[in-house]
Amino acid sequence: MKIAINTGGGDAPGLNAAIRAATLAALRRGWEVYGIENGYGSIYTDEPFVRLTEKEVRGITLLGGTILGTANKGNPFEMPYQKKDGSWDTKDVSDHLMQTFEDYGIDALVAIGGDGSMRIANKLVNKGLDIVGVPKTIDNDIWGCDVTLGFDTARSIATEAIDRITTTAESHQRLMVVEVMGRYAGWIALLSGLASTADVILLPEIPFTYDSIVEKIEERKSKDKHYTMIVVAEGAKPKGGELVTKGKTIGQEVQLGGIARQVAAELTERTGQESRSVVLGHLQRGGSPTTYDRLISLRFGAAAIRCVQERDFNKLVVLQDNKLTSIPINEVANKMKAVPLDSDTVQTARDVGICLGD
Ligand SMILES: Nc1ncnc2c1ncn2[C@@H]1O[C@H](COP(=O)(O)OP(=O)(O)OP(=O)(O)O)[C@@H](O)[C@H]1O
Ligand SMILES: O=P(O)(O)OC[C@H]1O[C@](O)(CO)[C@@H](O)[C@@H]1O
Numbered sequence: 001m002k003i004a005i006n007t008g009g010g011d012a013p014g015l016n017a018a019i020r021a022a023t024l025a026a027l028r029r030g031w032e033v034y035g036i037e038n039g040y041g042s043i044y045t046d047e048p049f050v051r052l053t054e055k056e057v058r059g060i061t062l063l064g065g066t067i068l069g070t071a072n073k074g075n076p077f078e079m080p081y082q083k084k085d086g087s088w089d090t091k092d093v094s095d096h097l098m099q100t101f102e103d104y105g106i107d108a109l110v111a112i113g114g115d116g117s118m119r120i121a122n123k124l125v126n127k128g129l130d131i132v133g134v135p136k137t138i139d140n141d142i143w144g145c146d147v148t149l150g151f152d153t154a155r156s157i158a159t160e161a162i163d164r165i166t167t168t169a170e171s172h173q174r175l176m177v178v179e180v181m182g183r184y185a186g187w188i189a190l191l192s193g194l195a196s197t198a199d200v201i202l203l204p205e206i207p208f209t210y211d212s213i214v215e216k217i218e219e220r221k222s223k224d225k226h227y228t229m230i231v232v233a234e235g236a237k238p239k240g241g242e243l244v245t246k247g248k249t250i251g252q253e254v255q256l257g258g259i260a261r262q263v264a265a266e267l268t269e270r271t272g273q274e275s276r277s278v279v280l281g282h283l284q285r286g287g288s289p290t291t292y293d294r295l296i297s298l299r300f301g302a303a304a305i306r307c308v309q310e311r312d313f314n315k316l317v318v319l320q321d322n323k324l325t326s327i328p329i330n331e332v333a334n335k336m337k338a339v340p341l342d343s344d345t346v347q348t349a350r351d352v353g354i355c356l357g358d
């Protein structure tokens with residue numbers, strides 16, 4: 001058996017642990033293991049696959065990033081390319097990819113990625129590739145999974161950052177707006193905001209009003225608390241308002257960012273109080289994974305190889321009700337896991353007095 005492994009979409013802490021577990025589990029079965037570099041990028045080069053042995057995966061469980069590299073621009077069905085006149089377009093290069101897998105005799109692919117990677121995987125499955133998916137994204141937004149690898153580290157880093165920003169907010173009696181990642185789902189914002197006892201948490205799932213935030217600021221002032229901590233997900237927007245974006249490159253999803261600055265400016269305008277905004281950005285994605293992320297990544301990576309062995313293809317390995325199982329990739333491919341508004345975590349936030357902007 002010859003298998004390939006790749007990592008796609010934004011990187012996430014735990015990717016290397018998943019690569020290591022999948023590689024070692026496959027080698028123990030006597031299989032050959034190959035890595036695809038930079039998403040599917042190396043497929044179109046002279047060296048489409050790199051051999052993975054024990055040496056390549058030694059000591060990487062604790063390392064952030066991915067030894068294989070990744071890409072969030074390079075969907076084989078919409079590959080960006082520059083035309084002769086200098087303008088850009090996209091084209092379908094998936095036949096090339098399928099042919100390369102055949103030429104090198106690769107039997108199956110372990111695709112480690114987020115919702116976008118699973119959409120690509122599903123289309124490749126439809127073209128005849130045998131794939132097992134591993135759920136990765138700091139956004140935790142893949143449908144059908146209790147948790148994705150990378151999320152625990154991201155929320156821990158965000159929590160620590162918000163804790164630190166809180167002490168300076170209090171010292172200066174400021175409104176502090178902290179922007180966290182999570183494109184269309186507010187998992188990082190909700191859990192890090194709750195854990196760090198933020199006063200206001202703004203999620204993509206709940207369009208907010210400035211009136212509700214100002215009310216919270218005033219309520220705090222009446223209790224002699226002259227600072228307010230506001231955590232905002234990059235995909236949050238005011239009721240009737242638009243997403244704040246930084247632009248779009250061809251073949252890549254729209255880049256989000258800038259909502260914290262807008263919220264801070266508007267709140268200063270309305271309250272007269274000094275404000276600052278901080279964007280945590282890629283800090284949340286980099287560096288060493290937490291113990292939880294190392295363990296879940298190792299479990300996902302090894303489970304993917306057990307699926308390959310059982311020829312349980314076209315499945316995504318997931319944790320459901322705290323048990324490892326697998327679900328069809330096509331069930332996941334065009335869905336998203338948003339924060340359920342009736343969840344006990346949302347209710348807990350409300351019960352401890354956090355304003356959710358509604
Ligand atoms: N293996 C890959 N090679 C190249 N591009 C990829 C690959 N996997 C995914 N992409 C592209 O990257 C983007 C994001 O992918 P994905 O959803 O898997 O990642 P993510 O971690 O959820 O990050 P994001 O928040 O950017 O969506 C999508 O536009 C997708 O087409
Ligand atoms: O690396 P980039 O292109 O800035 O990606 C940013 C996006 O990736 C994510 O971190 C997910 O991996 C999103 O939360 C964010 O919008």
Ligand SMILES: [Mg+2]
Binds near residue numbers: 116
């Ligand atoms: Mg995604």
